[in-house]
Amino acid sequence: MDDAFEYVVIKEEGRFKTGVETTAQYFKRTVEPSFVEERSRFNKWFNEYPQEEREEIKRRLSSNREVYYDIYYELLLFQLFKKQGFTVSIHPRVPKSLKCPDFLIEKGSFKCYVEATSIRRMADDEKRAEKNKELVYQAINGIDTKGYILFIEDFSLNTSRTVSGKSIASQVVKGIEEGIKQQLSSFYFEIANKDYLLYVRATYIGGEYNPFENRHNIGAYGYSFYWGNRNSVFCKGFKEKAARYGALDYPYIVCVNSLHFLTQGDWEDIDEMLMKNLNLRNVDREEEIFSFNNSYTHKRVSAILFTQGVEFPYKDSTYRFVLHPKADLPIDILDFSLANHYIVNGKIVRAEGKIISELVYPHLYEP
Numbered sequence: 269m270d271d272a273f274e275y276v277v278i279k280e281e282g283r284f285k286t287g288v289e290t291t292a293q294y295f296k297r298t299v300e301p302s303f304v305e306e307r308s309r310f311n312k313w314f315n316e317y318p319q320e321e322r323e324e325i326k327r328r329l330s331s332n333r334e335v336y337y338d339i340y341y342e343l344l345l346f347q348l349f350k351k352q353g354f355t356v357s358i359h360p361r362v363p364k365s366l367k368c369p370d371f372l373i374e375k376g377s378f379k380c381y382v383e384a385t386s387i388r389r390m391a392d393d394e395k396r397a398e399k400n401k402e403l404v405y406q407a408i409n410g411i412d413t414k415g416y417i418l419f420i421e422d423f424s425l426n427t428s429r430t431v432s433g434k435s436i437a438s439q440v441v442k443g444i445e446e447g448i449k450q451q452l453s454s455f456y457f458e459i460a461n462k463d464y465l466l467y468v469r470a471t472y473i474g475g476e477y478n479p480f481e482n483r484h485n486i487g488a489y490g491y492s493f494y495w496g497n498r499n500s501v502f503c504k505g506f507k508e509k510a511a512r513y514g515a516l517d518y519p520y521i522v523c524v525n526s527l528h529f530l531t532q533g534d535w536e537d538i539d540e541m542l543m544k545n546l547n548l549r550n551v552d553r554e555e556e557i558f559s560f561n562n563s564y565t566h567k568r569v570s571a572i573l574f575t576q577g578v579e580f581p582y583k584d585s586t587y588r589f590v591l592h593p594k595a596d597l598p599i600d601i602l603d604f605s606l607a608n609h610y611i612v613n614g615k616i617v618r619a620e621g622k623i624i625s626e627l628v629y630p631h632l633y634e635p
Contacts, residue, residue, distance in 0.1 A: 272314035291336035313343040352605040387505040407433030417487040422467035500554040510566040519570035519597040526576040564594040585625040
């Protein structure tokens, strides 16, 4: 079996995760029974993931960034749709776009794109870092990639100073030129110094689409994080994904996972926000999902899946799977085994179907 965590049993250096360890680093050494069980489940899901994607997951896990829960969410969504009878493809091409959703799910004649994002609240220094990254991305989107689409596999900043987007973009050009010299159709390259590390995958797509004219050289980014109150954080994460594509040929589901535990009060606030959106009732920009100013918005999104802390298996996990009432490409809920949510008498009600924990953690429901 090809394990995601390549480790040998070493002397235990303490029962608990230290402040300088990433979760992946801790999982390599821990002998705590509950974490050993989770590590075993992670490796099982990893082995069921498409083989061509596994090396990249290993590389991400070996970095010093906290990526474990993002990867876990990807693997969980893969399992969630597989358990509902879907065939799942990774990073499918979208017509007239260089951007690639996380998944394309298929069952019979039904096809649907799926995009995932994780959210949490950020400290001020993290906000500055994310804004700096956006400037770098803008610079990269302004270069001529010679027919290559770029996937940002990893981008980490090790300084509070602003790094030069122009300088990094020029190094990206050199990385592409080196790949062209070697006549490579797909390759990885790294740009790094003491202040940052940028790891890029470049794939040649030729004349199908001209990225230089459209200023969208980057086809996929790493996970993004957002800040604000709990509802605005959800909305920021959702709206970036909702606006990511133009007109699509298949329905589109946006999945948003909170890395923070949500209380019952938090879910009540989220339900109120959803009801406002579905009923066209007094929605402001910070809480806009499906509507604003008495009109439905983001109609390219067919449904939204809100989850929380799905990496911690427990029975009857809370989530919200809500269909857009006026989607351009509506989905038939009968294609899904997952229970969805709708409004009855001003309350969020769960429709028939299995919940997430029943589908991905069936052992919790064994007698």
